[in-house]
Amino acid sequence: MTLIHARGLVKRFGDFTAVDGIDVDVQRGEAFGFLGPNGAGKSSTMRMIGCVSPPTGGVLRILDLDPHRDGPAIRARLGVCPQLDNLDLELTVRENLTTYARFFGIPRKVARARADELLDFVQLTERAGSKVEPLSGGMKRRLTIARALVNEPEIVLLDEPTTGLDPQARHLVWERLFRLKQQGVTLVLTTHYMDEAEQLCDRLVVMDGGRIVAEGSPRALIERYSTREVVELRFNAESQDVFAGKLAGVGERLEVLPDRILLYVADGDDAVAEVQRRALSPASVLVRRSSLEDVFLHLTGRTLVD
Numbered sequence: 001m002t003l004i005h006a007r008g009l010v011k012r013f014g015d016f017t018a019v020d021g022i023d024v025d026v027q028r029g030e031a032f033g034f035l036g037p038n039g040a041g042k043s044s045t046m047r048m049i050g051c052v053s054p055p056t057g058g059v060l061r062i063l064d065l066d067p068h069r070d071g072p073a074i075r076a077r078l079g080v081c082p083q084l085d086n087l088d089l090e091l092t093v094r095e096n097l098t099t100y101a102r103f104f105g106i107p108r109k110v111a112r113a114r115a116d117e118l119l120d121f122v123q124l125t126e127r128a129g130s131k132v133e134p135l136s137g138g139m140k141r142r143l144t145i146a147r148a149l150v151n152e153p154e155i156v157l158l159d160e161p162t163t164g165l166d167p168q169a170r171h172l173v174w175e176r177l178f179r180l181k182q183q184g185v186t187l188v189l190t191t192h193y194m195d196e197a198e199q200l201c202d203r204l205v206v207m208d209g210g211r212i213v214a215e216g217s218p219r220a221l222i223e224r225y226s227t228r229e230v231v232e233l234r235f236n237a238e239s240q241d242v243f244a245g246k247l248a249g250v251g252e253r254l255e256v257l258p259d260r261i262l263l264y265v266a267d268g269d270d271a272v273a274e275v276q277r278r279a280l281s282p283a284s285v286l287v288r289r290s291s292l293e294d295v296f297l298h299l300t301g302r303t304l305v306d
């Protein structure tokens, strides 16, 4: 079943078009991602899906309902984890959940039991009675995710779920989100981290300048828009272009970045051997598999994380 259906969806702010006619379908049980750099239009799209920002144009159906007419009914079935944690600092960890539950008309006793269950799920049981302020960034984010689950939503919207977290905290959030997905919850997330998209998303769209530039599973996108391996070469010299000229014909494609040259190749070791045959001596050589970062670079000519 299609839970989110958008055709030619547009969001304008005055003369500025933030979302420029995108088509999206999200199926039940999917983890779907919007991947793109800052300003690509991801949050604007999420806010329209969350029924807190009306579309300027196009068709949008959520849970087979119309956001304009049925906003409250849709919102009751969504869980929202915004980009910035907006937890109530005056309340305890548990109270943040029980108070939020009251907005959905959940009876006090049920709310308390659900809060305890959710605190267990996000591994915050031991902090239930403490205030929010002293929690680490990762704990706050997990509490925000728990809060988004209070109404047992069918779709959870996560706007950059791990931005600003350290690597360990990110992995813990990913692991919890993966569990949620296993439980059949539909996840829709935005991210500008390609590793996050690769870890979490069954399918994603790559956005740039308000438009969708590619769509597919992480693996399909990499297969379609990149090669199997990438050789990263760094040279000590000032002029990379000179070296780039000498590398012509090695592999399928070459990208010159300010600090390195990327060779897109089927076999990295073969390409490195060819570089050596041409008597070029890079300061460092790294052979790695292609990633979504390479897909984005190929599609837009820019790196994703700037």
Ligand SMILES: Nc1ncnc2c1ncn2[C@@H]1O[C@H](COP(=O)(O)OP(=O)(O)OP(=O)(O)O)[C@@H](O)[C@H]1O
Pocket: 013, 016, 017, 018, 036, 037, 038, 039, 040, 041, 042, 043, 044, 045, 190, 192
């Ligand atoms: N309320 C608004 N009024 C005017 N312009 C806006 C508004 N909200 C967003 N924009 C602009 O729309 C563009 C897309 O913003 P949006 O937040 O959707 O991008 P994003 O991909 O989510 O990036 P970020 O990761 O920075 O949130 C940006 O150029 C932004 O400045």
